Amino acid sequence: MSEPVLEVRDLVKEFAVGQGQxxxxxxxxxxxxxxxxxxxxxxxSGSGKTTVGRCVLRLLDAxxxxxxxxxxxxxxxxxxxxxxxxxxxxxxxQDPYDSLDPRMSVGAIVEEALRELTDTAAARRGALTKELLxxxxxxxxxxxxxxxxxxxxEQQRVAIARAIACDPRLxxxxxxxxxxxxxxxxxxxxxxxxxxxxxxxxxxxxxHDLVTVRHxxxxxxxxxxxxxxxxxxxxxxxGRPSHPYTRALLASAPSIERGREDAGISLxxxxxxxxxxxxxxxxxxxxxxVLDECRAGHxxxxxxxxxxxxxxxxxxxxxxxxxxxxxxxxxxxxxxxxTGNRKARVVDES
Amino acid sequence: xxxxxxxxxxxVDYRDRQTLRxxxxxxxxxxxxxxxxxxGAGKSILVRALINLVPPPGKLVDGEIRAFGTDLRAxxxxxxxxxxxxxxxxxxxxxxxxxxxxxxxGTQISNVYRAHHDATKAQARERAISVLRDVGIPxxxxxxxxxPHELSGGMAQRAMIAMALVCDPELLIADEPTSxxxxxxxxxxxxxxxxxxxxxxxxxxxxxxxMGIVARFCDRVAxxxxxxIVEQAAVPAFFSDAVHPxxxxxxxxxxxxxxxxxxxxxxx
Numbered sequence: 329m330s331e332p333v334l335e336v337r338d339l340v341k342e343f344a345v346g347q348g349q350x351x352x353x354x355x356x357x358x359x360x361x362x363x364x365x366x367x368x369x370x371x372x373s374g375s376g377k378t379t380v381g382r383c384v385l386r387l388l389d390a391x392x393x394x395x396x397x398x399x400x401x402x403x404x405x406x407x408x409x410x411x412x413x414x415x416x417x418x419x420x421x422q423d424p425y426d427s428l429d430p431r432m433s434v435g436a437i438v439e440e441a442l443r444e445l446t447d448t449a450a451a452r453r454g455a456l457t458k459e460l461l462x463x464x465x466x467x468x469x470x471x472x473x474x475x476x477x478x479x480x481x482e483q484q485r486v487a488i489a490r491a492i493a494c495d496p497r498l499x500x501x502x503x504x505x506x507x508x509x510x511x512x513x514x515x516x517x518x519x520x521x522x523x524x525x526x527x528x529x530x531x532x533x534x535x536h537d538l539v540t541v542r543h544x545x546x547x548x549x550x551x552x553x554x555x556x557x558x559x560x561x562x563x564x565x566x567g568r569p570s571h572p573y574t575r576a577l578l579a580s581a582p583s584i585e586r587g588r589e590d591a592g593i594s595l596x597x598x599x600x601x602x603x604x605x606x607x608x609x610x611x612x613x614x615x616x617x618v619l620d621e622c623r624a625g626h627x628x629x630x631x632x633x634x635x636x637x638x639x640x641x642x643x644x645x646x647x648x649x650x651x652x653x654x655x656x657x658x659x660x661x662x663x664x665x666x667t668g669n670r671k672a673r674v675v676d677e678s
Numbered sequence: 679x680x681x682x683x684x685x686x687x688x689x690v691d692y693r694d695r696q697t698l699r700x701x702x703x704x705x706x707x708x709x710x711x712x713x714x715x716x717x718g719a720g721k722s723i724l725v726r727a728l729i730n731l732v733p734p735p736g737k738l739v740d741g742e743i744r745a746f747g748t749d750l751r752a753x754x755x756x757x758x759x760x761x762x763x764x765x766x767x768x769x770x771x772x773x774x775x776x777x778x779x780x781x782x783x784g785t786q787i788s789n790v791y792r793a794h795h796d797a798t799k800a801q802a803r804e805r806a807i808s809v810l811r812d813v814g815i816p817x818x819x820x821x822x823x824x825x826p827h828e829l830s831g832g833m834a835q836r837a838m839i840a841m842a843l844v845c846d847p848e849l850l851i852a853d854e855p856t857s858x859x860x861x862x863x864x865x866x867x868x869x870x871x872x873x874x875x876x877x878x879x880x881x882x883x884x885x886x887x888x889m890g891i892v893a894r895f896c897d898r899v900a901x902x903x904x905x906x907i908v909e910q911a912a913v914p915a916f917f918s919d920a921v922h923p924x925x926x927x928x929x930x931x932x933x934x935x936x937x938x939x940x941x942x943x944x945x946x
Contacts, residue, residue, distance in 0.1 A: 372860035373832060480717060506858075509717040509887050511924075514931035536860065539890070539934055566934075580865040582890035583934045584917055595862055598816045 333397065333497050333530040334361040334384065340392035341379050351603050353379040355554035356393070358629075359532075363497070364524060366531040368541040368562070370577070371551035374599050377534045380551075381500045384532060385419055386410060397498065415445045418491040422503035424483035428475040434461070434486050435471030441493035460489040465519060481512035485519065492523060502534045517544050538581045542566060550574045553602060553610045556629060560636030570638040572615045572650070609641065617642060617650050680707045681744070682849045682881030688727050688741035690720075690905075697723050697736065699905045703883075705849065710875055710882035712896035712913075714889065714928060720905040721885045722771065725853045728883070729762055745849060764794035767847030769855045773838035777826040783837045784810070784822030791844045809840040814866045832859050839867060846878070853885045868895050889932035893917060901925045 341354040354376045361367045369377040382388040384395055386402055395402040398416065405413055421427045428437055438457045442448045448456055458468035464485040475483055484504060491499055501520070505513040517540060524531060535541050541548060542562060549559040550573065558571040569575045572593070579591035595614040600606055606613065608623040615622070622641060629637045630644040641647040683705040690698040698720050705711045715721050723736060730750045732738045743750045745766055750758060762768060770776060778786055787809065788802035797805070803822065810818035813836040826834055839855055850871065856864040872895050875882050884896060892899050892913065899916050901909040901924055909922040920926050 372862065373830075509715075510889060510931040511716055511927050514927075538861075539932055542934055577861060580861040582865070582868075582888065582894035584889055584893045584929065584932055585934050587893045587914065587917075594865065 331362075332360045333363050334359070334532070335396040336360075336380070336384065336393070337396070338393035339380065339383060339390055339395065341376070341383055341388060342391045345603060349603050352554050352605060353602060354383065354390075355605075357551075357554075357556055359549060359556070361498070361530045361532060363530055364528040365547065366524065366533050366545045368533045368535060368545035368548045369551060370535060370538065370541055370548055372536060372577075372599065374553070374602065375551040376554040376602075377551050378502055379554075381419075381502050381532060381534050384498075385417060385500055386413065415494045416496050417498045417500065418494065418496040419500045419502065420484070420487050420491050420504045422506050424480060424487045424507075425475060427487055428483060430475055432474075433471065434466075434473050434475070434478070437475075437486060438471075438489050438493055441490045445494035456493075460493055461486075463492070463523075464489045465515075479512075481508055481515060484508065484516055488516075488519065488523070492527065492529070495527060496529060498530045498532065500532045500534070503536070504533075505540055506535065506537060513540060514543075520544060538566075538578065539583070550577065553599060553605070555610060555639065557611070557639045558637065559629070560633075564633070564636045568636075570632050570636070570643045571640045572617050573611050576616075609639075611640075619647055621647055681705070682707055682746060683728065683851075683883065684742075684744040685728060686742045688724075688743065689739050690723055690727050690732055690736055691739050692723075692736045697905050698727060701727075701741070701902075701905075701907055703900055703907065703910070705881040705883050707879045707881055708875060709897040710872065710884055710895060712892040712899040713883060713885045713902055714887065714892060714899060715902035716924070716928075717887075719902040721902055722853055724902065725768070725770070725851055725883075725885055728851060729766060729768055730758060731762075760794070763790055763847075764845045765848050767842035767845065767850040769839055769842045769850070769852040771853050771857075773835040774826060774831065776838060777834060779826050781825075782822070783824050783826060783829065783834075787837070787841045787844050790841055794845050806840070806844060809844045810837070812843065812870055813837075813840045814863055815840070832863060835859060836863070836867070843870075843874075846874075847880065848878075849881045849883075850874075851883045854887070855884070856891075857887070864891075871895065889928055890934075901928070 336357060336359040339354055339357040343351045343353060345351045357380055359367065369380060371377045379388065383390045384402065386405065390403045402413065435457050438460050439453050442453045442456055457471055461468050461470055466482060466485050505516050508516060521544060523529065533544055545562045547560065548562050548565045549556045550571065552573050558565060558574045565574060569578055576593045576595045579593040593616060597614050600610065600613060608625060609627050612618050612622045627639045627641045629639045632638050632643055638644060642650045681704050686702045688698055688701040689696065701724060703711060713721055713724065726732045727738055728743060730738065730743060745761060777783065784803065784806050787806040791797060791802045791805050807818045807822055810821060815821050815833060815836050829837060842850065856867055868891065871882060874880055886892060896913050898910065898912050900907050901922060903924045909920060909925045911920065917929060920929060
């Protein structure tokens with residue numbers, strides 16, 4: 329891998345929640361991101377994926393650890409250097425309407441980014457704004473319109489145009505397609521991929537939607553209760569998911585390919601409280617494969633192959649291995665594509 | 679198969695624009711009909727029209743809607759109300775906006791039950807707690823006494839679903855009931871829905887934009903496009919043989935397979 333754009337080490341983010349209690353939202357997370365690469369952060373609500381994104385953007389101050397970006401530690405950037413930092417790191421949020429000023433025209437929104445974050449001469453900004461709108465697939469005449477004139481997909485294109493106006497090295501995308509219908513979602517993914525191919529921007533893509541993640545990411549980090557529990561190339565994590573949490577997540581996501589079939593693995597109960605973290609493995613209370621030993625020692629993220637890591641004692645060889653032929657891997661082809669098996673309806677017993 | 683819901687020629691005008699045009703569909707006992715389409719296709723208006731509650735200035739101008747053989751447009755509001763909530767369960771979008779912020783969540787669910795059953799407060803409470811447990815709310819005895827603002831978004835959404843299920847409806851109409859919920863919870867709720875339809879031979883209409891949900895939980899699917907149904911088919915056949923361009927794009931956009939026409943192709 330070439331020199332990383334972003335290197336997160338041991339990132340911790342705690343929130344004080346009163347009465348001396350502490351909520352650990354992000355727990356010793358390590359991440360690396362190369363130029364032109366997309367790393368997806370995947371997990372359910374409360375997994376800490378959005379908090380990681382906000383720490384990287386310095387919208388939140390980390391409690392511990394380092395975030396190296398272009399030779400600087402983002403966590404220690406002096407306020408006066410933040411502006412220079414923001415010329416290189418931009419963000420697109422989930423709800424495009426909420427993230428655009430309703431009283432500014434589309435042209436003014438994009439032009440503001442050019443004015444504040446680039447050295448573009450004033451005379452050039454109008455023309456460049458139109459070029460940016462065209463680049464994201466909008467009619468340059470849309471510059472005169474206001475956000476409420478646009479569909480959600482078009483609004484998200486404006487947010488993307490604003491984000492790439494300063495040609496950032498890193499784009500944090502926090503659920504950018506979650507509020508869009510499937511066809512619009514595909515169009516936005518295609519746009520993001522073409523922008524990445526052209527500009528070489530690195531993407532930190534935060535999402536709970538596994539279909540989207542599959543189509544845009546190179547690598548995935550699966551988060552649970554503030555920790556990364558599995559990480560690796562997208563083909564490996566989808567094709568040979570190792571951690572019971574990843575397997576349950578993939579099994580729960582309905583897919584056209586699997587049709588009626590029940591993939592079997594499901595998690596019992598609820599995600600434990602991040603205020604009162606369990607002793608051993610964080611998944612132990614919900615894991616269908618739990619052994620007594622899992623509740624004792626906290627597992628480390630260890631390699632299952634050169635590029636694929638997992639945080640499960642039964643996967644990394646410390647305890648009896650997980651049962652073979654788990655339901656979802658049995659229906660997965662060698663390249664990780666779930667097959668089109670359509671069995672008769674399985675009436676679920678869970 | 680007996681029909682739980684039969685709609686024919688349903689047309690809704692919204693000021694001078696037609697938002698639904700000549701929509702006909704049926705839901706039989708023991709089946710779930712999926713309704714899919716892009717944003718703005720008319721899915722949510724259709725849900726309102728099917729229970730004869732089109733919000734003004736929209737107006738149901740034409741069509742016939744029968745639930746269990748009863749013509750919903752012919753009966754009075756009192757009779758319609760005794761059907762909705764009891765025999766017809768409805769889950770709308772935006773759960774928080776439909777919970778009364780001043781009442782405890784459990785009380786609201788109990789009230790629905792008591793409106794349609796001759797039950798004591800204690801019986802209604804017991805029933806409400808059992809439904810809250812069914813939709814995966816932990817410690818339902820405690821959550822029963824919570825106010826809506828004390829619940830997370832996902833929790834409030836599940837409380838709304840519990841409210842729709844508390845009377846064991848024979849027909850459940852749900853508009854994106856699990857959008858925004860985590861997949862593990864979504865899976866749990868839709869399995870509950872499927873099981874109820876299978877075991878009690880009830881009917882379901884499920885509006886969704888997740889084609890995976892259609893594949894996993896629906897028997898038939900109707901594709902809505904600009905207020906019209908452009909394709910209707912049985913589920914396994916739909917995914918292999920869909921012909922309308924909106925259908926094929928919806929399918930392609932939701933495929934997991936790396937060798938499927940990827941997003942670029944879908945976007946043309």
